[in-house]
Amino acid sequence: MKISFLTSGHEPFDDRIFYHMARSLCDHNNNILIISSKRHLTDVSKGIKLDCFAGDNQTKREKINNFIERLSPFKPDIIICSEPLTLLAAKRYSKRLSEKIRIIYDITEWYPSKKNLRDYKNLIRWFYLIKLLLFNIYTASYADSFIFGEWYKSRPYRILFPRKGFIFTSYYPDLKYIPAIEPNLVKGKLRLCFSGKISLEKGYGNFIDVIQKLIELQKDIKLEIKIIGWYESEDDKTECRHLLNRLDQNVSVELFDKQSFEKFIELIKETDIFLDLRYNDFENQHCLSIKLFYYAALGRPVIFSDTKAIRKEVEIEKFGFLVNPFNYEAIVKIILGYLNDENLYYQHCINARNMAENYYNWEKIKPQFIKFISLQ
Numbered sequence: 001m002k003i004s005f006l007t008s009g010h011e012p013f014d015d016r017i018f019y020h021m022a023r024s025l026c027d028h029n030n031n032i033l034i035i036s037s038k039r040h041l042t043d044v045s046k047g048i049k050l051d052c053f054a055g056d057n058q059t060k061r062e063k064i065n066n067f068i069e070r071l072s073p074f075k076p077d078i079i080i081c082s083e084p085l086t087l088l089a090a091k092r093y094s095k096r097l098s099e100k101i102r103i104i105y106d107i108t109e110w111y112p113s114k115k116n117l118r119d120y121k122n123l124i125r126w127f128y129l130i131k132l133l134l135f136n137i138y139t140a141s142y143a144d145s146f147i148f149g150e151w152y153k154s155r156p157y158r159i160l161f162p163r164k165g166f167i168f169t170s171y172y173p174d175l176k177y178i179p180a181i182e183p184n185l186v187k188g189k190l191r192l193c194f195s196g197k198i199s200l201e202k203g204y205g206n207f208i209d210v211i212q213k214l215i216e217l218q219k220d221i222k223l224e225i226k227i228i229g230w231y232e233s234e235d236d237k238t239e240c241r242h243l244l245n246r247l248d249q250n251v252s253v254e255l256f257d258k259q260s261f262e263k264f265i266e267l268i269k270e271t272d273i274f275l276d277l278r279y280n281d282f283e284n285q286h287c288l289s290i291k292l293f294y295y296a297a298l299g300r301p302v303i304f305s306d307t308k309a310i311r312k313e314v315e316i317e318k319f320g321f322l323v324n325p326f327n328y329e330a331i332v333k334i335i336l337g338y339l340n341d342e343n344l345y346y347q348h349c350i351n352a353r354n355m356a357e358n359y360y361n362w363e364k365i366k367p368q369f370i371k372f373i374s375l376q
Contacts, residue, residue, distance in 0.1 A: 004033040004076040006067055006086035012036045012052045015261035016108065020174060022048050024366050025373060033074045037063050064089040078102045078376055084111060087139040102376045105143035107153055110283055111136045115232065145376065152286040152309055167372040171290035174362035178297040181269050183349040185342065191272045193226040195291060199236045206277035206325045208243045213328040214335060215248045228256040228267055273338060274302045277325035288313055293360045299353035301345065303334055319352035
């Protein structure tokens with residue numbers, strides 16, 4: 001079959017789209033094309049065609065026309081869409097052909113999300129919330145079936161479109177990309193990292209405050225910190241960069257921009273404990289972090305904000321803790337507990353990798369995904 005992935009929000013080499021879904025389908029003798037509007041790229045990589053364009057500054061109409069222009073010579077049998085705009089492009093392409101093209105909506109984000117509404121205030125924000133929500137429902141009606149990345153995000157679509165087929169395909173990594181890394185906890189030293197969107201809402205401020213509290217209670221500890229990610233506004237950049245100046249001199253910090261999937265894994269391999277202390281707002285409460293499964297695959301303990309999504313879908317107590325992200329003393333107590341009790345630390349390292357090998361890995365869910373697509 002010919003299968004095309006359309007995305008207006010993800011890079012061409014997105015870990016879920018390229019490294020997992022597309023590569024698995026390609027390995028099963030399907031002809032794959034990825035079209036992303038995030039940057040210009042025409043290439044063939046690992047047997048997968050990429051025909052992408054830089055569309056961030058284009059109008060919706062221009063983006064849709066660009067998607068259709070690239071779909072036309074490929075003539076896909078199935079189009080897998082990641083956003084409402086790409087569903088509209090897929091439907092218009094199908095209408096032009098006067099043929100039935102199977103359209104699948106892969107849902108991994110809330111729509112509209114906070115980032116879609118960040119430029120609007122007060123009543124105008126509510127207007128755009130309703131407008132974008134209706135747009136999402138309208139375009140979702142074009143989908144013949146759904147792929148859900150997690151349970152909470154599936155609920156609105158399963159209620160609104162009860163007769164449409166669906167599959168749950170979570171964010172588990174293929175372990176061929178993430179080898180088992182032996183833990184190497186060095187006395188008097190701790191390696192931490194923050195990754196993703198760099199903002200207070202995503203827990204960056206909490207992360208820095210925990211480091212400060214840790215230094216206060218353990219003055220002789222040497223901390224090595226990696227910050228890997230991007231800013232969505234100049235205000236975020238100014239505020240978050242300012243927080244770094246508050247850190248003690250015995251904290252070494254390395255800053256990295258947003259990385260490709262493989263480079264990201266390389267950068268985070270040398271981390272002792274993973275922290276994710278995002279705010280407990282509605283969106284974060286009902287979002288399952290993709291990075292959580294990468295951390296487990298690396299075989300490291302995790303300390304995450306206590307969210308409904310994690311409680312529902314992950315047995316995190318076997319390799320980490322859920323916390324109030326603003327209770328810095330409790331979080332530092334957990335970190336010191338790991339440092340003072342090596343048996344607990346190494347047991348959680350072993351448990352994390354075991355959970356990845358036995359449950360949270362792509363090979364476990366790939367056959368169902370391939371079968372679902374083949375039956376469309």
